Amino acid sequence: ARRMIEMEWIDYEKASGKGHLRFYPKGAIGHSVLEHMVHSLAQNRLEVIPVVTPMVFNWDDDQISGEAGTFQDNLYHVRPGGDPNASGQVLRFGGDFGVFKVMQDAKLIEAQLPLRVYEAGVGFRSNKPGERSNIQRADSFYLPCSYSFCRNDISAGIDEFVFLHTKFSEFLAGLGLEYSHVFEINETFFNQHREEISGMLQQDNKPALIKLASGKRLYY
Numbered sequence: 001a002r003r004m005i006e007m008e009w010i011d012y013e014k015a016s017g018k019g020h021l022r023f024y025p026k027g028a029i030g031h032s033v034l035e036h037m038v039h040s041l042a043q044n045r046l047e048v049i050p051v052v053t054p055m056v057f058n059w060d061d062d063q064i065s066g067e068a069g070t071f072q073d074n075l076y077h078v079r080p081g082g083d084p085n086a087s088g089q090v091l092r093f094g095g096d097f098g099v100f101k102v103m104q105d106a107k108l109i110e111a112q113l114p115l116r117v118y119e120a121g122v123g124f125r126s127n128k129p130g131e132r133s134n135i136q137r138a139d140s141f142y143l144p145c146s147y148s149f150c151r152n153d154i155s156a157g158i159d160e161f162v163f164l165h166t167k168f169s170e171f172l173a174g175l176g177l178e179y180s181h182v183f184e185i186n187e188t189f190f191n192q193h194r195e196e197i198s199g200m201l202q203q204d205n206k207p208a209l210i211k212l213a214s215g216k217r218l219y220y
Contacts, residue, residue, distance in 0.1 A: 019127050019139025031142070038144045039120070045167050048118035048146055053098020055121065059088040063100070068093055076124045091124040095145040103149065113151055114160045120144035158193065162200050169204040181208040188214070 004010045009027030013020045023031055042048045056078065057064045068075055068090065076091040092098065099117055108115060123143040148164065150156040172179050181201065190197065190212055201208050 017139060018129075019125075021138060021140075035120070035142070035144075041167070041171050042118045042144065042146055045171070046116050046118070046146055046164070048116040050118050051099060051102050052121075053092075053095065053102060053119060055092055056089045057092060057097050059090050064090070064097055067096060067100070071125070074125050074127065076126055092121075093125060094123050094143055095119040095121060096147075099145070099147050103147075108149070110151060113149060114156070115149045117147045117149070118145070154193075158196050162196070165200055166203060169206070173204070180206055182211075183208065184211045184213050186214065187212040 001010070004027065005012075007026070008024050009030060010021050010023050012018055013022045043050075059065055059077065065072075071093055075093060078089050078091065080087075080089065099119055103117065121143060122140055124140050125137075127137060127139055146164070148160045150160050185197070190210070197210075
């Protein structure tokens with residue numbers, strides 16, 4: 001982020017808060033180019049269907065509060081019109097809020113699976129001072145997300161994840177970037193599927209950091 005500020009691509013917006021950025025012309029153009037590349041990846045290589053969902057959701061919706069409850073201290077809570085008696089709402093933390101609501105109303109048959117749904121938009125996370133890490137952990141961020149819906153069995157999910165991993169790796173390699181993989185995996189799942197995970201990582205021969213998680217609720 002420091003280098004981008006020096007080149008006058010971006011800067012922190014003091015009138016908004018430390019975690020929010022302003023983009024100058026060069027930064028805005030660069031952002032637009034990357035946005036176009038990501039859209040192209042999603043539409044042409046992943047064959048997604050796009051949706052657009054709201055940026056604000058009611059906190060008293062059990063599904064919304066249940067999904068975001070893990071991050072309650074980091075959410076942007078708002079009240080319509082500033083009315084203290086109004087039902088509280090939250091700005092979306094990610095695209096999951098809206099996409100999962102959309103898919104609850106979808107009528108699918110097995111022949112349509114796997115189905116990939118895509119949305120890109122702004123997400124919000126109210127970071128504490130010690131949690132911020134330049135543009136990697138800003139308070140508002142552009143979030144392109146793809147969600148896959150598969151048959152209700154583990155093998156279908158693994159096949160889909162391997163497909164996505166391969167496509168993303170090809171995309172990064174095509175950009176000429178050096179990269180590595182970072183995964184947080186449930187320890188029991190990792191032990192059960194170590195062979196499939198290892199085979200997937202060996203395809204593109206890149207280093208990977210795997211963090212084993214156990215005994216806690218995972219957001220995803």
